[in-house]
Each structure stands twice: as structure tokens, then as C-alpha cells.
Amino acid sequence: xxxxxxxxxxxxxxxxxxxxxxxxxxxxxxxxxxxxxxxxxxxxxxxxxxxxxxxxxxxxxxxxxxxxxxxxxxxxxxxxxxxxxxxxxxxxxxxxxxxxxxxxxxxxxxxxxx
Amino acid sequence: xxxxxxxxxxxxxxxxxxxxxxxxxxxxxxxxxxxxxxxxxxxxxxxxxxxxxxxxxxxxxxxxxxxxxxxxxxxxxxxxxxxxxxxxxxxxxxxxxxxxxxxxxxxxxxxxxxxxxxxxxxxxxxxxxxxxxxxxxxxxxxxxxxxxxxxxxxxxxxxxxxxxxxxxxxxxxxxxxxxxxxxxxxxxxxxxxxxxxxxxxxxxxxxxxxxxxxxxxxxxxxxxxxxxxxxxxxxxxxxxxxxxxxxxxxxxxxxxxxxxxxxxxxxxxxxxxxxxxxxxxxxxxxxxxxxxxxxxxxxxxxxxxxxxxxxxxxxxxxxxxxxxxxxxxxxxxxxxxxxxxxxxxxxxxxxxxxxxxxxxxxxxxxxxxxxxxxxxxxxxxxxxxxxxxxxxxxxxxxxxxxxxxxxxxxxxxxxxxxxxxxxxxxxxxxxxxxxxxxxxxxxxxxxxx
Numbered sequence: 001x002x003x004x005x006x007x008x009x010x011x012x013x014x015x016x017x018x019x020x021x022x023x024x025x026x027x028x029x030x031x032x033x034x035x036x037x038x039x040x041x042x043x044x045x046x047x048x049x050x051x052x053x054x055x056x057x058x059x060x061x062x063x064x065x066x067x068x069x070x071x072x073x074x075x076x077x078x079x080x081x082x083x084x085x086x087x088x089x090x091x092x093x094x095x096x097x098x099x100x101x102x103x104x105x106x107x108x109x110x111x112x113x114x
Numbered sequence: 115x116x117x118x119x120x121x122x123x124x125x126x127x128x129x130x131x132x133x134x135x136x137x138x139x140x141x142x143x144x145x146x147x148x149x150x151x152x153x154x155x156x157x158x159x160x161x162x163x164x165x166x167x168x169x170x171x172x173x174x175x176x177x178x179x180x181x182x183x184x185x186x187x188x189x190x191x192x193x194x195x196x197x198x199x200x201x202x203x204x205x206x207x208x209x210x211x212x213x214x215x216x217x218x219x220x221x222x223x224x225x226x227x228x229x230x231x232x233x234x235x236x237x238x239x240x241x242x243x244x245x246x247x248x249x250x251x252x253x254x255x256x257x258x259x260x261x262x263x264x265x266x267x268x269x270x271x272x273x274x275x276x277x278x279x280x281x282x283x284x285x286x287x288x289x290x291x292x293x294x295x296x297x298x299x300x301x302x303x304x305x306x307x308x309x310x311x312x313x314x315x316x317x318x319x320x321x322x323x324x325x326x327x328x329x330x331x332x333x334x335x336x337x338x339x340x341x342x343x344x345x346x347x348x349x350x351x352x353x354x355x356x357x358x359x360x361x362x363x364x365x366x367x368x369x370x371x372x373x374x375x376x377x378x379x380x381x382x383x384x385x386x387x388x389x390x391x392x393x394x395x396x397x398x399x400x401x402x403x404x405x406x407x408x409x410x411x412x413x414x415x416x417x418x419x420x421x422x423x424x425x426x427x428x429x430x431x432x433x434x435x436x437x438x439x440x441x442x443x444x445x446x447x448x449x450x451x452x453x454x455x456x457x458x459x460x461x462x463x464x465x466x467x468x469x470x471x472x473x474x475x476x477x478x479x480x481x482x483x484x485x486x487x488x489x490x491x492x493x494x495x496x497x498x499x500x501x502x503x504x505x506x507x508x509x510x511x512x513x514x515x516x517x518x519x520x521x522x523x524x525x526x527x528x529x530x531x532x533x534x535x536x537x538x539x540x541x542x543x544x545x546x547x548x549x550x551x552x553x554x555x556x557x558x559x560x561x562x563x
Contacts, residue, residue, distance in 0.1 A: 006335065009389050010335065010336055010372060010376065010378065011376075012329065012330075012376040012380055014379075014380040015381065016153075016244055017544060017546065018245060021379065021380075021381065021382060021383060023375070023378075023379030024374045025376060025378070026370065041338075047486065048486050049485065049486060050484060050486055051483060051484050051485060052488045057382055057383075059383075059385050059386070061385050061397070063398065063400070064375055064378070064398075064400060066375055066379060068382065068383075070383045078543060079153065079154070079544070080154055080432075080541050080542055080543055081432060081435075081503060081541050081543055082545060083435065083437075083471055083473040083503060084481075085475070085501075086482050095483050095486055112142075113334055113335050114334050
């Protein structure tokens with residue numbers, strides 16, 4: 001079945017200069033392999049097209065069922081000169097949560113949300 | 115020594131003060147640690163002091179924070195490490211000593227850690243901007259400040275000298291928490307495994323409520339009990355650096371493996387190499403175990419030898435941003451906002467606004483995620499938000515002046531705020547460079563209340 005990432009993972013963004021990192025964390029370890037296989041750096045970058053202007057690096061930490069996306073040139077030149085209302089990019093983590101992921105039907109009982 | 119209890123007192127300048135007081139009063143703490151600086155804090159303080167010589171140059175909430183926690187800390191055994199010194203840790207230490215006397219405590223040793231300012235020397239110490247690789251001399255605009263991120267060593271020196279309270283200028287956030295551990299357990303400064311574990315725990319604590327249920331709630335997906343009543347974390351740290359993250363009973367919030375994971379990666383790039391002045395931390399081996407309600411054990415964080423350099427944060431005056439917003443509602447709201455945007459664009463041409471960058475967004479449609487926003491259904495309400503980056507304050511002020519005029523010369527049913535004074539802000543760009551560790555000579559001075 002195809003679900004929004006939001007049903008299987010949570011996320012948090014942080015800022016350093018002009019770089020935003022978005023941690024993506026599987027709610028259940030069972031979701032992690034599908035997320036890791038499908039939520040590539042390319043897919044992440046496509047969701048943020050026009051906002052993230054630099055490259056995206058992805059770090060996978062299997063032991064924590066977590067992916068860390070490091071997006072370069074993502075904050076309009078840096079927190080202080082960013083003309084975006086959200087100049088820290090605190091909300092950026094939310095965008096990736098509507099990316100769709102294919103998961104095994106057997107995992108349906110574990111899905112989060114209403 | 116079995117274990118020590120370290121509580122967080124602040125995660126940033128604007129943080130709440132009551133949770134710090136609760137930790138001081140009821141946390142049975144050995145240590146209370148305050149983190150109050152953002153990337154631009156030092157440069158912003160320099161600019162402010164230039165304009166207002168009466169500005170003391172330390173945390174503007176120093177009095178509020180100390181008044182809230184000192185009575186409890188001094189009545190018990192709790193020692194304090196804090197970076198509230200900003201650009202004047204000596205002044206902050208004097209003020210804290212004054213508070214101690216006022217509260218009837220004489221002979222309390224208060225240390226100021228300083229010495230990281232490199233503004234006058236940075237040009238000869240570093241040649242490249244870390245972010246761009248370009249020569250330092252390419253940074254446009256005038257340099258306000260350059261300060262190194264200090265590590266644990268000067269804090270340890272102060273503690274060894276009997277300081278009960280240590281107040282610092284710029285220190286790397288995790289180091290504020292690591293110093294008490296190293297002091298208490300006697301770890302050597304090349305015990306990378308323990309330093310890595312301890313700095314990792316410091317990283318979890320440095321953002322306060324972000325590990326106890328703050329910045330976390332997402333209704334129906336990640337719920338947080340009593341989110342209006344969040345506590346700051348308390349870590350029980352064992353002699354091997356492993357720790358249990360907990361919080362005071364009777365407070366709101368949540369600590370579980372999910373809150374800990376989110377904070378573990380917060381502002382981290384390569385999780386296998388999180389560089390601090392004291393150690394390179396490896397989070398990839400972290401084990402997170404829920405021991406009970408709101409009690410999470412964190413262990414297995416690794417560490418490797420520290421780098422030969424220290425990071426320096428460089429503040430550059432890069433001009434101004436003028437910004438404002440006004441709003442529409444009801445049928446046709448977005449169409450009216452679009453026409454208003456067109457009027458503003460024409461007006462900016464007419465008044466010859468000289469902007470390096472200009473952005474007009476529709477809040478409610480695309481103001482936050484910009485071009486990455488999906489096409490929206492017609493919004494019932496929308497705000498037009500405009501921002502321009504300029505070289506001079508006068509140019510930036512044109513934004514607010516043109517928005518003012520939209521009250522009577524704009525489109526139908528324009529809602530507007532009363533003209534306010536905060537529509538122009540200064541831009542202090544923050545850049546980084548690396549300098550040889552030996553070039554930085556921290557200082558420690560002690561006074562007694």
C-alpha cells in the first residue's frame with residue numbers, strides 16, 4: 001500500500017548557517033527498510049526543489065532506524081539574510097512528510113495517525 | 115563518585131525561566147547549565163554595544179534567571195555553568211557575585227571565562243571561509259566580530275580553582291555540559307570514548323525542552339501530555355558517561371526514544387562525525403533504551419580524537435531587511451492579494467527601491483515553503499508578505515512606507531496593522547572559519563561574593 005511518509009515516520013529540522021538538516025525517523029523499526037530504500041537523497045531534493053539550491057547528502061543510521069538529510073544552500077543564504085518568513089527553516093521538516101512511500105500491507109496495523 | 119545530576123536551565127536567550135527554577139528547586143541537582151547564545155548573539159551584542167554604551171553585553175535576562183535559581187542553588191550543592199557572559203563574561207560574573215551577596219551568601223567563587231575573541235587577529239589566522247572556500251578577504255561588508263568556540267578546558271580550570279559558578283563567553287554548547295562530567299569523574303582530555311559519550315549527552319541537553327516534548331507535538335501522530343507545562347531535562351550521568359534523561363515528576367511533556375532520537379540529530383550533519391572542540395562525536399552507535407515513563411537511558415555514543423582546529427564564527431554587517439505584511443479574507447482574497455503584489459512591484463520601481471533580493475509571498479499559500487509548496491485550494495484568508503534585502507536602512511524603510519500606502523491606495527478590503535517600528539532589521543551575516551587551536555588563549559578570572 002501507498003502511504004504518506006507521515007504515517008510511518010516523524011521528522012525534525014535544524015539549522016547551521018545556510019544548511020538545513022532534516023532527520024527522518026521511522027515510527028517502527030519495521031517501516032525503516034522501506035523508508036531507507038525509497039526516500040533517497042534525490043527524492044528528498046525533488047520535494048524541496050526551488051527551496052534547497054545546493055546538494056543533499058543522506059546519512060543512514062540503521063541502528064536508530066533514522067535518516068539524516070543535509071541540505072546545502074537551503075536557507076536563502078543563511079539564517080540572518082534569509083528573506084523567507086521561516087528564516088531558520090524550522091518548518092522545513094514538514095514538507096517531506098507528504099512524500100508517498102510504498103509499504104507492505106502487513107504493516108498497516110502499525111501505521112500512525114487517524 | 116557514582117553519578118551526577120545535570121539539569122538544563124535554558125536552551126536559548128528567549129527560553130522560559132520557570133522550568134529552570136523548578137530544576138533548581140526540586141531537581142536535586144549537582145549542576146545547572148544555561149545555554150543562551152545563538153549563532154549571531156556575539157555580533158548582535160557588539161552592534162548593540164556600539165550604539166548603546168550602557169548595554170552590559172551579557173544575557174539581558176541574567177538578572178531574571180539568577181534571581182529565579184540562585185536562592186535554590188546556593189542553599190543546596192548545585193553549581194552553575196552558563197554561557198550568559200556573551201561579550202562581557204567579567205561583567206556577568208560581577209553581577210552574579212552581586213546577586214550572591216544580596217542573597218546573603220559571601221565567599222561564593224564566581225569565574226568568568228573569556229579570551230575567544232579574535233576579531234583583530236582573524237585575518238592573519240584563517241584564510242578561507244568554511245562555507246564557501248573563498249578567501250576571508252572576499253567577505254563583503256564590515257566585520258563586527260570573530261569569536262572562537264571554546265571547549266571545556268577553561269571551564270575545567272575555573273572549576274579546579276574552586277568556582278561554584280562559571281559564566282562564559284562563546285563556548286560550544288555541548289562543552290558546557292561536558293565540563294561538569296569531566297570535572298566530577300576525572301576523565302582525561304584524551305579519553306575520547308568517554309568524552310564522546312559525555313558530549314553526546316550534552317548535545318541532547320543543550321536544547322532543553324526539545325528533548326522533553328517541546329518542538330515535538332503533532333496531534334494525532336505524536337501527542338504530548340500537558341504541553342503547556344514542559345520541564346527542562348535532567349540527566350543522571352554515570353562515571354562511564356552513559357546517562358538517563360529524565361524530568362521532574364508532575365510536569366508536562368514526554369521523554370521517550372522518539373524525542374531523544376529527534377534531538378540526537380538536531381543540527382547534526384554527519385552523525386558519525388559531530389565535531390566539537392573537545393572530541394569528534396559518533397552518534398551512529400547510540401543505544402536508546404526506555405527505562406520507564408519519561409526515563410530514557412542513552413549509551414554507546416562514540417568518540418574520536420579532537421581536531422587540531424577550532425571553529426570561529428564571523429559576524430559581518432551585510433545591510434538591512436525591510437519587511438511587512440497585510441491581509442485579505444473572504445471570496446477573492448487571493449486575487450486581491452495578487453493585485454496588491456503587482457501594485458507593490460510597480461511602486462518599488464517608481465520609488466527606485468535598490469534591493470539585492472526581493473520576495474513577495476502569500477502567507478497561507480506559499481510564504482513558508484516557497485516554490486516547494488503544492489498548488490493550494492483557494493484560501494479563505496491570505497496575507498501578503500513582502501521582504502527586501504538592501505544595502506542601506508533608508509532603502510529598507512521603503513518597504514514599510516509602500517505598505518503603509520496600501521491602506522488607502524491599495525485594493526478593496528485590505529487589512530493592515532498599525533504602522534510599527536520593527537519593519538527594518540539589520541543583517542549580520544554569520545560565516546565560519548577554522549583556526550589553529552593553539553592560537554586561541556582562553557582566560558579565567560575569579561571573584562568572590
